[in-house]
Amino acid sequence: MLTFRFQKVGAAAFIPHVNAMRHITRAIRRAGIEAAYSQGFNPHMNVYLSPPMPLGFESLCEYCTVDTKTGAEEFMRLYNAHCLKGMECLEAAEVVANPNIAAAAAAALYEIEDPALIGRLDELQRGRFTVEEKDGGAEKDITEGVLAIERTPRGISALLKYGNMGNLRIDRFLEALARRIPDFKPQRVVKARLYCCDGSGEIIPAQQYISKILR
Amino acid sequence: MIYTHILKKVIKPARYTGGEYNSCDPAKPHEISFCFCFPEPYEVAMSNLGMKILYHMLNDRPDTVCERCFMPWPDLSEILIRQDIPLFSIESKKSLREFDILGFSIHHELCYTNILHMLRLAGLPFYARERGEGMPLVIAGGPCSVNPEPYAEFFDLIVVGEGEECLNSLLGLYLEEKGDRKRFLERAAAIEGVYVPSLLEVQYSSDGTIRGFLDPKVKKTFVRDLDNSYFPERMIIPNIEAVHDRAVIELFRGCSNGCRFCQAGFATRPIRYRSKGKLSRQAAKLIESTGYEEISLSSLSTGDYPELRDLLDELKPLKEKWTNISLPSLRLRGFYGEFAAGSLTFAPEAGTQRLRDVINKNITDEDIEAAFKEAFSADCSNLKLYFMTGLPTETMEDIEGIAQVALLAKRLSRSEGKRSPSITVSSSVFLPKPFTPFQWEAMDDRQATLEKQAYLRQIFRKNRIKYSYHDYDMSRLEAIFSRGDRRLSEVIVAAYRKGCTLDSWTEFFDAKKWDEAFSECGIDPGFYLRKRPFDEVLPWDFIDAHISRKYLQRECERAYAGVTTRDCRLGCNGCGASAGGCCALC
Ligand code: SF4
Numbered sequence: 001m002l003t004f005r006f007q008k009v010g011a012a013a014f015i016p017h018v019n020a021m022r023h024i025t026r027a028i029r030r031a032g033i034e035a036a037y038s039q040g041f042n043p044h045m046n047v048y049l050s051p052p053m054p055l056g057f058e059s060l061c062e063y064c065t066v067d068t069k070t071g072a073e074e075f076m077r078l079y080n081a082h083c084l085k086g087m088e089c090l091e092a093a094e095v096v097a098n099p100n101i102a103a104a105a106a107a108a109l110y111e112i113e114d115p116a117l118i119g120r121l122d123e124l125q126r127g128r129f130t131v132e133e134k135d136g137g138a139e140k141d142i143t144e145g146v147l148a149i150e151r152t153p154r155g156i157s158a159l160l161k162y163g164n165m166g167n168l169r170i171d172r173f174l175e176a177l178a179r180r181i182p183d184f185k186p187q188r189v190v191k192a193r194l195y196c197c198d199g200s201g202e203i204i205p206a207q208q209y210i211s212k213i214l215r
Numbered sequence: 216m217i218y219t220h221i222l223k224k225v226i227k228p229a230r231y232t233g234g235e236y237n238s239c240d241p242a243k244p245h246e247i248s249f250c251f252c253f254p255e256p257y258e259v260a261m262s263n264l265g266m267k268i269l270y271h272m273l274n275d276r277p278d279t280v281c282e283r284c285f286m287p288w289p290d291l292s293e294i295l296i297r298q299d300i301p302l303f304s305i306e307s308k309k310s311l312r313e314f315d316i317l318g319f320s321i322h323h324e325l326c327y328t329n330i331l332h333m334l335r336l337a338g339l340p341f342y343a344r345e346r347g348e349g350m351p352l353v354i355a356g357g358p359c360s361v362n363p364e365p366y367a368e369f370f371d372l373i374v375v376g377e378g379e380e381c382l383n384s385l386l387g388l389y390l391e392e393k394g395d396r397k398r399f400l401e402r403a404a405a406i407e408g409v410y411v412p413s414l415l416e417v418q419y420s421s422d423g424t425i426r427g428f429l430d431p432k433v434k435k436t437f438v439r440d441l442d443n444s445y446f447p448e449r450m451i452i453p454n455i456e457a458v459h460d461r462a463v464i465e466l467f468r469g470c471s472n473g474c475r476f477c478q479a480g481f482a483t484r485p486i487r488y489r490s491k492g493k494l495s496r497q498a499a500k501l502i503e504s505t506g507y508e509e510i511s512l513s514s515l516s517t518g519d520y521p522e523l524r525d526l527l528d529e530l531k532p533l534k535e536k537w538t539n540i541s542l543p544s545l546r547l548r549g550f551y552g553e554f555a556a557g558s559l560t561f562a563p564e565a566g567t568q569r570l571r572d573v574i575n576k577n578i579t580d581e582d583i584e585a586a587f588k589e590a591f592s593a594d595c596s597n598l599k600l601y602f603m604t605g606l607p608t609e610t611m612e613d614i615e616g617i618a619q620v621a622l623l624a625k626r627l628s629r630s631e632g633k634r635s636p637s638i639t640v641s642s643s644v645f646l647p648k649p650f651t652p653f654q655w656e657a658m659d660d661r662q663a664t665l666e667k668q669a670y671l672r673q674i675f676r677k678n679r680i681k682y683s684y685h686d687y688d689m690s691r692l693e694a695i696f697s698r699g700d701r702r703l704s705e706v707i708v709a710a711y712r713k714g715c716t717l718d719s720w721t722e723f724f725d726a727k728k729w730d731e732a733f734s735e736c737g738i739d740p741g742f743y744l745r746k747r748p749f750d751e752v753l754p755w756d757f758i759d760a761h762i763s764r765k766y767l768q769r770e771c772e773r774a775y776a777g778v779t780t781r782d783c784r785l786g787c788n789g790c791g792a793s794a795g796g797c798c799a800l801c
Pocket of ligand 1 (some may be wrong): 471484485783791792799800801
């Protein structure tokens with residue numbers, strides 16, 4: 001088995017999760033990489049993805065596990081020669097079992113570039129984040145989903161809850177930012193890092209989580 | 216990326232982003248910029264085999280870049296109009312106005328308002344006569360070109376028939392005459408298959424029928440040597456799932472069955488086969504270049520391919536590589552259980568032997584019963600049955616026959632099936648179509664159609680059989696346009712101005728607006744739905760589709776006499792399509 005990190009940037013950022021899965025399996029087939037298929041009437045390639053994110057946001061840390069015996073380096077070379085542009089594999093590791101990132105994902109770090117954010121870090125770290133309820137009614141406090149905010153050279157990075165154990169969607173967080181910073185107009189938002197919750201309840205980088213089950 | 220802010224506001228933005236695997240590089244140096252326009256949304260457009268063939272064929276030319284543009288969904292249309300952004304191509308996001316040629320593929324009568332919508336969003340006048348130098352040449356082709364008259368005046372030229380060879384000749388001529396539209400069109404009219412509507416004068420009699428045409432005939436063009444004709448070795452893979460999202464090989468063109476209602480069966484004659492060796496090589500190449508997990512063996516009647524069994528054997532290595540092989544368009548018997556288990560579709564079309572003889576659907580009650588048994592014992596879990604109502608000579612007995620066939624399937628599914636398969640019946644409304652033996656027939660009226668549909672609905676509900684049927688008003692509009700003349704172009708414009716677009720989508724179709732458009736233009740739709748005498752000049756009579764009118768008339772007379780005509784594989788029936796010596800069966 002092999003778990004790899006891939007990006008979803010450019011036009012590929014607009015491809016929905018279920019279609020992204022198909023693009024990956026087709027790239028693997030084009031590349032001639034042997035992979036295991038499910039049993040049954042309608043067999044499909046066994047691939048497992050990290051949780052979906054809202055359409056239109058770029059990511060450098062999507063994860064996919066595929067049941068193959070191909071080595072990490074060879075996989076990366078072959079896959080990247082045949083994948084959809086914008087969905088390239090950035091690193092790969094051979095694992096003994098499916099790390100089930102979809103279940104373990106706990107937080108995601110987003111980099112949000114906007115000069116308007118620079119210099120407002122203290123204010124952002126202190127106050128509360130609110131959005132309007134989807135039906136246009138009451139205000140909803142989403143601060144609980146914001147785990148940390150740090151300064152970056154071009155704006156801020158925000159660590160948000162992500163996955164089954166609590167999820168704050170990046171688009172909702174941006175809405176909340178826009179309510180607090182009137183001239184907020186992000187130039188780039190990218191999901192840069194994924195964090196998983198290990199057995200002890202600790203939140204660790206996905207790479208570290210995967211490294212525990214390396215082959 | 217350009218227009219990112221717009222894309223975040225629309226549903227399914229991947230319809231417009233481009234960047235698909237196997238899509239072209241618009242930055243390639245080129246002399247001709249061509250935009251393939253499909254007047255339906257992405258998921259439909261990207262399923263179209265003609266689009267896939269021509270897109271790759273044009274991009275394989277060293278001098279041409281072919282991009283795509285499809286009918287935008289209303290959410291994007293609204294933004295484009297509000298923000299005054301011209302409709303753009305998927306690949307380079309270039310405004311349609313900046314292309315040399317816009318090539319529309321017209322595949323369905325209910326997409327005519329979509330053509331106008333795309334032209335409007337591109338900032339181009341609707342009528343060819345209102346567009347001048349400095350604007351792209353706007354051309355059309357596709358299945359509806361067998362009677363292009365209702366939309367003819369929107370286009371500078373129309374390719375009647377198969378586009379591959381004709382389009383290459385046209386592009387060669389375009390390079391020679393670039394900059395002189397008038398001369399280009401005059402010379403283009405001499406190419407087989409090219410129809411220049413501005414050069415045709417239609418004369419009318421006082422009763423509104425056509426008296427004649429002032430121009431020589433337009434000959435339908437077709438690929439003579441199908442086996443050696445262009446077929447792409449790669450196929451563009453849609454960003455999001457298309458209606459048909461799989462690799463396709465095309466087994467043959469034309470059809471030998473001669474079902475008297477079927478336009479495709481006649482209009483695509485002569486019959487031409489691809490060799491099984493070529494097909495299996497194409498299939499292997501396509502799976503390698505696309506990674507698709509399914510390949511479809513396409514044709515009008517796949518079970519009729521003479522070497523189907525051998526071909527399926529040759530395709531076995533693909534199955535070993537987890538590739539599904541799908542056989543659409545099978546006739547009732549002789550399907551291949553191991554390839555077709557799961558869901559099966561049969562189209563008896565009519566409920567009684569008498570009516571099946573009228574329409575020349577050469578299958579018997581015994582065939583139907585045997586096919587059902589074969590299907591259920593092959594573990595078919597979902598059986599779909601297709602019928603038509605309103606066929607010439609039909610009586611209520613024939614409608615009852617539809618119910619009986621479905622009930623037989625239900626009974627056999629219980630006695631023969633391993634599990635309890637679902638049975639779905641679907642009925643469409645018979646539409647008389649040009650270049651068929653029924654081209655002179657009337658269309659059933661609304662009242663009669665609704666009664667037949669209600670009758671079947673009630674029986675199927677009682678017997679727990681799923682039943683769906685085509686909307687009468689949509690079918691009626693399709694019937695009007697399929698046998699329409701060029702006077703209907705103003706109705707299309709009027710309906711569009713009232714807000715009609717995406718007419719083939721039930722959620723957008725508005726019959727009332729269409730009725731208003733007809734009455735505002737002073738055009739009686741009934742004129743186009745009526746039965747026509749054999750000696751009436753028909754709007755498409757200036758087209759030579761290589762099917763003789765005499766043959767069609769004879770077939771119509773045989774239909775009324777309840778006499779069937781044999782499948783051409785048993786001997787040529789003299790339809791006229793062999794005139795060029797190209798019919799494989801003749
Ligand atoms: S030319 Fe003869 S064999 Fe060929 S399609 Fe016509 S009738 Fe059939």
